[in-house]
Amino acid sequence: MRMKFRIFKNIVKQGFQGMWRNRGMGLASVGSITAVLIILGIVLIMILSINNVVVETKNKFDEIQIFLEDDITDEQLDYIEEQAKENEGVLSVIYQSKEQALEIMKEDWGENAYLLEGFETNPLPDSFIVKLKGIEYADSVVNKVQELEGIDEVKYYKDIIEKLVLMANYVRGGGLIITAILIVVSIFIISNTIKITVTARQREINIMKYVGATNGYIRGPFIIEGVLFGLIGAVLSILIVNYGYRYFFNTVNDKLYVLFTVYLVPPVALIKDLSIIFISIGMGIGALGSLVSLKRFLNA
């Protein structure tokens, strides 16, 4: 046990020495890992935010808004309400006048509400708000109501959600492909960096083999060197993504809510998971890079 520990201590020491001796090329490795992880971070944040938007939208908008023409007759109004109510899954049909709509909008816009003061006449239409049990009932209601007289537009969130889901899938797919390519590239860069140390120490490795060093003993320092490069890259990218996103979040989040009534994922909720992901991927890239460059030397 003590013997194992001494061997381990030796290996770690040599790993640090190797990293220091090789710091020039190491910079390239750290840089590439940092870049990969930052891009991965951006992709992850985009995916999470879109998912967030999808979920929030689903909850908020299990309703249909039927905008009415200004010159609608009372009979038409009653008929539309009747038709809407008849459908399966409809909880309630509420009439919202243009004045009410403007009030709600002012509330939503909060401190930016002064922007709405400029209108001389209220530009918003009257509407019915049809509350549904769930978004899945929307289609049948929309189909029935759409063709009726006196309706200007039926606003309907299902297609938006579908588009969002589709977009989320594209972002996820594209992001993962880009990340995978970059991971391969950085493994290649790391393996080249380590190869330089390995070549420089080729003589020593040979002698170590003759004296009876195990492959683990020979391989260990190089793997530690690679893992250290990966770790440094991970820490750098965590800092950059964390502070970068925080800044972005603070500048953009409020405006985003005004425009789309959604929030971004708060940075605090992200940082822990992101750190775990980054550190494991960074160290994984480092270890793999080393193993790739060592394979040739150890089988000889």
Place this chain on the structure above:
Amino acid sequence: MIQFVNVSKEYKNGVKALSNVNLSIEKGEFVFLVGPSGAGKSTIIKLILKEEDPTEGKIYLNDMDITKVKNRKIPYIRRKVGVVFQDFRLLQNKTVYENVAFAMEIIGAHPKEIRRNVPMVLSMVDLSRKAYCYPDELSGGEHQRVAIARAIVNSPPILIADEPTGNLDPETAWEIMNVLRDINRRGTTVLMATHAKDIVDIMKKRVIAIESGKIVRDEEKGVYENEISNI
């Protein structure tokens, strides 16, 4: 100690290096392996060190079958066999002391043990005064003595020397031979591949002669060339 049973070796490029070699070296023996270049001396050493696997036959080391062993077991076999090469193979950036200690660090020896054993072997090869010199401050013979110290510091039962005097002048060569003889007297089995006719003739040890991959002569207290084959 070392046993070859019907060992043949054919390299991947088709060269037949050994054919049907049988040899048995007992504990405590001092054996010269002689023969022209390319006869198969190096192949025999490579087979013992598990740098190569035999194509046919069986190899035993310390009564253990090492014909086919898993890669991760090889280091443990090599710890039982000290090796010395013609080109010394020292680490230039380490002192004499560190070069020898290195071999003990690799196998996880206790620092106390390292501090005790390294000076001991250095005095055995008469290099105590040069312990803190770097290899480029040493003569050829001193180089080789450091290499020998490194090879025996972990007390392997077998010491293999591949042309250990090949790069040395005759006087220094004898210095090395005396060291090897001392090590042998302490009980270590020594197998030495060499071209040095005068050394072999004067030492009067067992001689195994190999030619074109076959053992052509194996005699106690032998000489480099048999007079009959000389004619």
